[in-house]
Amino acid sequence: MTEAGKSKLAEYGIAPPSGRAALSSGPIRLTLSVRCPRCGSLDTREVSHFGSTSCKALFECRACLEPFDHFKVH
Numbered sequence: 001m002t003e004a005g006k007s008k009l010a011e012y013g014i015a016p017p018s019g020r021a022a023l024s025s026g027p028i029r030l031t032l033s034v035r036c037p038r039c040g041s042l043d044t045r046e047v048s049h050f051g052s053t054s055c056k057a058l059f060e061c062r063a064c065l066e067p068f069d070h071f072k073v074h
Contacts, residue, residue, distance in 0.1 A: 010037040015059065015070040034070045036061035 006016035041063035051058040
């Protein structure tokens with residue numbers, strides 16, 4: 001995804017994907033935190049592994065208390 005695409009998602013209120021998809025035989029990347037697209041806080045938690053679609057997860061920001069979608073890395 002381009003940086004312009006990630007920027008547009010963040011402006012809309014959806015956290016863009018970060019990193020790259022894991023290789024089938026390599027180490028598995030763990031997401032330690034997702035930055036809130038509204039206030040920029042890293043103090044977020046996953047509410048549901050599946051959001052409005054299966055490619056998104058539903059998160060909640062503990063700083064501004066807003067829910068937001070996060071695109072998963074595939």
